[in-house]
Amino acid sequence: MNRCGWVNQDPLYIDYHDHEWGVPVYDDRLLFEYLNLEGAQAGLSWYTILKKRENYRKAFDNFEPEKIISYDEKKIEELLNNEGIVRNKLKVNAVITNAHAYFKVVEEFGSFSQYIWSFVKGSPIQNHFKEMKDVPAVTELSDKLSKDLKKRGFKFVGSTICYAFMQATGMVNDHIVTCGCYQKAVQITK
16 A cells, blocks of 8 residues: 555554544544644654653553643652653653643633634645645644644644644645545545
């Protein structure tokens, strides 16, 4: 099967591309997880984070915001000593900060999903890129999402991170048109 050019030959990466990337996500907890994992990726490759994803899920209580908001200094120290995740104090603290901001969004919008999907009017944007070089790293929409998230107190949510988040969670279909997953992603949204 033809795949997007960023996929290496690791079965973990192939599985992620073929079954997750670009598939619309509406679950609040999973959207929160993706947002934080994309933030952890800053300065690194997604492949690095994907290999550590199960460690992240264990370390951060499966990204349950209800649990994360109660993290104390002892838990933060435990996370900073966890070799299974990226041990960057700013990134670790960002997850906790984001959990607090998450609840404010849920209170205002009814769900995190309602808030996130409002940026694309509830439906994935269907792009038609022929080559990987045509796929942008940021868009006006990712700028808008980033700015709004920051205004609401979220950390590690720059425009590039937000666009990667939008791609991963299916807010935009950025599979190139020759990729075997492109048509599948189009069908999901119909």
